[in-house]
Amino acid sequence: MSSPNGHFVSVQKVTKRFGELEVLKQVDLDVAEHNVVCLIGASGSGKSTLLRCINLLEKVDEGSIVVDGQPITHGKVDVNALRRKIGIVFQAYNLFPHMTVLQNVTLGPRKVRGLDRAKARSAALELLRSIGLDDKADEYPDRLSGGQQQRVAIVRALAMEPKLLLLDEVTSALDPQLVAEVLNLVRSLTEFGMTMIIATHEMSFAREVSDKVCFLDNGVICEQGAPAQIFSDPQQPRTREFLARIIEAGRM
Amino acid sequence: MHRVLHAFTNPFAFRQALPDIWSGFLINVHMMVIAEALVLVLALLIAIVRGLPGRGSKPLRGLAILYTDFFRGTPLTIVAYACILGLPGLGYGFLKNASSEALGVVALTVVYTAYVTEVYRAGIESVHGSQRMAARSLGLSYLQALRYVVLPQAIRRVIPPLLNDFIGLQKDTAIIGAIGVTEAAAQGTNFANSYFNYTGYFVGAVFFVYLTIPLARFTDHIIREREQRERAAGG
Amino acid sequence: MIRVLAVLAVAAALVAVPAASARQAAPPTLTPGQLTVGLDPPAVGFQVGTLRGNNVINPRGFEIDLAKAIAKKLGIPSTKIKWLHVPFATLFRPGAKPFDFAFEESTITVARSRVVNFSAPYFNANQGVLLKKGATAPHSLADLKQMTLCAQSATTGLDYVQHKLHASSVQIYNSTSAAFSALQVGRCDAFVMDVPIIASQKKTKPSAYGPVAGQIVTNEKYGAVLAKGSKLTPFVSSAIKALTKDETIGKLQQKWFAINVSKIPVLK
Numbered sequence: 044m045s046s047p048n049g050h051f052v053s054v055q056k057v058t059k060r061f062g063e064l065e066v067l068k069q070v071d072l073d074v075a076e077h078n079v080v081c082l083i084g085a086s087g088s089g090k091s092t093l094l095r096c097i098n099l100l101e102k103v104d105e106g107s108i109v110v111d112g113q114p115i116t117h118g119k120v121d122v123n124a125l126r127r128k129i130g131i132v133f134q135a136y137n138l139f140p141h142m143t144v145l146q147n148v149t150l151g152p153r154k155v156r157g158l159d160r161a162k163a164r165s166a167a168l169e170l171l172r173s174i175g176l177d178d179k180a181d182e183y184p185d186r187l188s189g190g191q192q193q194r195v196a197i198v199r200a201l202a203m204e205p206k207l208l209l210l211d212e213v214t215s216a217l218d219p220q221l222v223a224e225v226l227n228l229v230r231s232l233t234e235f236g237m238t239m240i241i242a243t244h245e246m247s248f249a250r251e252v253s254d255k256v257c258f259l260d261n262g263v264i265c266e267q268g269a270p271a272q273i274f275s276d277p278q279q280p281r282t283r284e285f286l287a288r289i290i291e292a293g294r295m
Numbered sequence: 296m297h298r299v300l301h302a303f304t305n306p307f308a309f310r311q312a313l314p315d316i317w318s319g320f321l322i323n324v325h326m327m328v329i330a331e332a333l334v335l336v337l338a339l340l341i342a343i344v345r346g347l348p349g350r351g352s353k354p355l356r357g358l359a360i361l362y363t364d365f366f367r368g369t370p371l372t373i374v375a376y377a378c379i380l381g382l383p384g385l386g387y388g389f390l391k392n393a394s395s396e397a398l399g400v401v402a403l404t405v406v407y408t409a410y411v412t413e414v415y416r417a418g419i420e421s422v423h424g425s426q427r428m429a430a431r432s433l434g435l436s437y438l439q440a441l442r443y444v445v446l447p448q449a450i451r452r453v454i455p456p457l458l459n460d461f462i463g464l465q466k467d468t469a470i471i472g473a474i475g476v477t478e479a480a481a482q483g484t485n486f487a488n489s490y491f492n493y494t495g496y497f498v499g500a501v502f503f504v505y506l507t508i509p510l511a512r513f514t515d516h517i518i519r520e521r522e523q524r525e526r527a528a529g530g
Numbered sequence: 531m532i533r534v535l536a537v538l539a540v541a542a543a544l545v546a547v548p549a550a551s552a553r554q555a556a557p558p559t560l561t562p563g564q565l566t567v568g569l570d571p572p573a574v575g576f577q578v579g580t581l582r583g584n585n586v587i588n589p590r591g592f593e594i595d596l597a598k599a600i601a602k603k604l605g606i607p608s609t610k611i612k613w614l615h616v617p618f619a620t621l622f623r624p625g626a627k628p629f630d631f632a633f634e635e636s637t638i639t640v641a642r643s644r645v646v647n648f649s650a651p652y653f654n655a656n657q658g659v660l661l662k663k664g665a666t667a668p669h670s671l672a673d674l675k676q677m678t679l680c681a682q683s684a685t686t687g688l689d690y691v692q693h694k695l696h697a698s699s700v701q702i703y704n705s706t707s708a709a710f711s712a713l714q715v716g717r718c719d720a721f722v723m724d725v726p727i728i729a730s731q732k733k734t735k736p737s738a739y740g741p742v743a744g745q746i747v748t749n750e751k752y753g754a755v756l757a758k759g760s761k762l763t764p765f766v767s768s769a770i771k772a773l774t775k776d777e778t779i780g781k782l783q784q785k786w787f788a789i790n791v792s793k794i795p796v797l798k
Contacts, residue, residue: 100428127434136425141447150443151433185524196429203433380708383715391716395701475680475701475712484619485702488684489693491624491645 050109051076051238052097052207057106057116059092059262066092068262069106074207074240074255079233081249081270082242084259085285090242093259094209097240098129111206127155130200131209135216137196138184144171145180148199156203163202170198174228190221194228201232208232210241246289250274258282301492308494312486316498319482323468324506326396326478330403330468331461337404338411339446345416348437359412366409371402371470378402379474399471407464414460418453419445451521458514462507469499479503557604558761559630565606567597568616568632568755573706575730575786576635579613586613592786593633596652596770599778603769619684619704622646627757631766635724637686637750647760648753650767652779655750657687658725658794660732661740665719668743671695671797680709680718686750687722714738724750729789744797 052074059067067089074080082090095101097108099115099122107116115125138147148167152158158166171177174194176187184192193213200208210229214222226248233239233252243249249256250270257267258279266279277283344352345359366374378398382390390398422445430440472481479499486495560566569586571579579589598608614629621634624645631649638648659674661667668674678699681688691697701718703709710731713721721728725745732742754770756763773779 095428098432100432123431123434123436126432129432131429131432133425133429136423137429139426139429139444139448141451151435154439154443155434199433376708379717380711380715383717395717473704474708475703475717477700477702481683481702484683485688485692488619488622489641489689491622491641 050074051078051111052240053109054093054097055107055109057093057096057103057108059089059096059101060104066262067096067103070259070262070264072257072264072267074238076238077236078254079237079239079241079252080255080257081253082240082257082259083244083246083249083285084265088259089262090259091211094131094211094240094242097207097209098126098131100131123155127203128205129207129209130203130205131211132193132196132200132213134212138192138199140184143181143183144176144187144195147184147195148202151199151203167202170202171195174198188221189217190224193217193221193225197225197228197232206238208237208239210239210243212242212244215244246274246286258285260285303493303497305492305494308486308490308492309498311490312483312495312498315482315486316479316495316502319472319477319479320499320502322396322476322478323465323503326400326403326468326471326476327461327465330400330407330464333400333404334407334411334464335457338408339415341408341412342415342419343441345412346419346441363409363412366406367413369406371406371467372473374406375399375402375470375474378405379471379476395475396471399468399474399476402471403464403467407460407467410460411457414453414456415449417456418449421452422448454517455514458510458517462510465506465510466503557606557765559604559606560628561612563606564610564612565597565601565604566612566614566629568614568621568627568629568634569593570616570618570621570632570634573635573727573730574734575726577633581615584615586615589613592782593635595782595786596773596779597633599773599782600766600769603772604765618682618706621755622684624758627755627760630760630762631754631756633754635727635752636755637724638753639686646758647756647763649756649763650770650774651751651753652770652774653726653752653783655724655726655748655752656791657690657722657746657748657750658728659743659746659797660713660721660723660728661743662713662716662719663738663740665740667741668720668797671746674720674722674746674797677719678717680712680721682706682709682723685723686748687724690746690748691722710738722746725791725794726787726789729791729794730787733789742794744795745791746797 050073052072054070054072057067057070058065070089070093072080072093082093084090092101096103097110099120103116107114109115110125111128139150142150145164145167148170149163152163152166153160168177168180171180176191176195179187179191184195187195197213214225217225222245226245229241230252241249241253253270255267256270256273258265258273260281266273266277266282273282274286277286341359341362344355347356378401379395382398383393426444426448427440430444431437435443468478469480472478477485479502483495483499487493556562569577569579569589571577571581571586571589575592577589577591577593579586597611601608601611616629616632616634618634621632621636622642622645637655638651642648659668665677668677675695675697678701679691679697680701680703681691683702683704688700688702691700701712703712706723706727709721709723712718720743729742732739754766756766
């Protein structure tokens, strides 16, 4: 089911303040089902905050958000039910260090979705097998590399069978040689048809997988459009400035 | 110097005092074990109440703060006298019949819960916010996130200060000896008053130290183990 | 003849005066001309007063009147008496004392005499048994042995119940008031303590406790406590003997303790 204008996620005129500082200013964003939207922009531009507003980790100050036809910023909202539908993976500190990889992945299905131990376990092992980490099932996260941890984190989110996946710069804290394996996993998810909003610094990747790219600058969506257009022919001067600096730094 | 040694560490007096001091010491052990178990649980509950979010729980949070402030600020001796000599006078049957030892345990529990609540809170707050966020994002409720993700990590972190507070509690059981419970220190005083020799106190001290040393070494072991794990993970 | 008698009279007077003043040589108190008396109130009838730091303000009671009478005999005015708070539990520790003598209803015992000096006795006492409200009265020492007893640390009462009666259930409190509170609140069935102390307390707060169940003949005598080897001891002892002989002590007892101890049944 989608909102009146047919989108799976509809962000309308959302403003978010932290004290005096306005981090999101009248942001509008629509994401259609099965689409992949990439958010690009400098650190502090509001990408993470926007993602966290969508799964209600942050409360918006003004504006509204509708997810899967349900308004989540006004009225009575079952937050936990909403979060069952939305998976999110952060830049760091994702996995629970006191649990094994398998326990990390089965926690949600068992305690939230109510699956019994055996079903949750086999489903989790299946997911871990698909990313080639089933042999690490009984290891603790501190024995895995950063890339492996992030892939487990993504799979942990998938174990909840979400309708929407939010990725918040999931490769930014990784060693360069570990980035590829994570991006490969994300790419396969986009091919699978998962609705995703991805905040990222990986411009080539963004260009490759997204249906729409949004450039955030100081809490405002400065420009948005098809990746080909944004990356090859940016209209706004700020967008051009940003991309120029990226190219200069050799990151595209 | 000889006189001091004789007054405190006379071997004959040691043997003479041993049985009474030992029977008193068993009372200390009894009190500390019960108090420690109660404190571990009650302090956790109050620490959780302290952290409950939302406007609705504001009065509960206020009560928790009042409790910890009051009992951390009041000397144990005063609380002990109030419990042992005050409570039974309130007229309730179960208080009137309660043993002084039980009321002493109440005093110890009430005071040490206030301290340990703050230890737990420090532990909970030291767990990185992203852990709670990750747990909530999976759809876990506030209490589920606390129970499965935050508390296991928090408690593991505060084991050294917890054990420290318990060493304090073990020794503070001696305070109850002034009020009719003949534990080890009171037995030592009784011995001193009867025989004008203080070796009874030395015997008591030996027992207490024997109890505390393993706990202290265990604490060291846990700290060392955690340092090693952190060093390995960081690399 | 009259002239011879006059010379003899003068000669006698000349001899008598130095002799009299020799008897009145300054007693060796800690501070010359001042008397420091140790107290540990409250003990109803014996001494009550306000504790302020190390001192006792406004002391009143039998032992206070007795101390003043002794001071007078020693040639020290009562305005020059310093009243010091000395907790009972510290009284019988060996070593120097911060007081000249202490009045704390202290029973003279052989063991204590090894570490302190006692003056001549000024009071006779037995141990008494005060019951809590609602307790069954003991009719014999065998009954008493079965009861839960309170006693105060370092007292002859505690020594009696532990080492002579061999009671099985004894609670020890560090102060008299704590023990009385414990009895009032029902922590124990009976408090064993010197008869005059419990009888006076019962007289003051009759509704807080049960009756005085009986007395145990221990023939204790109270003496003033002085440091071991104190040179003041003979001075205090002769003063007390004189005050006993001239009935001063008897009159003070009547004034402060209108209790007929002989009416209290003896437990055997």
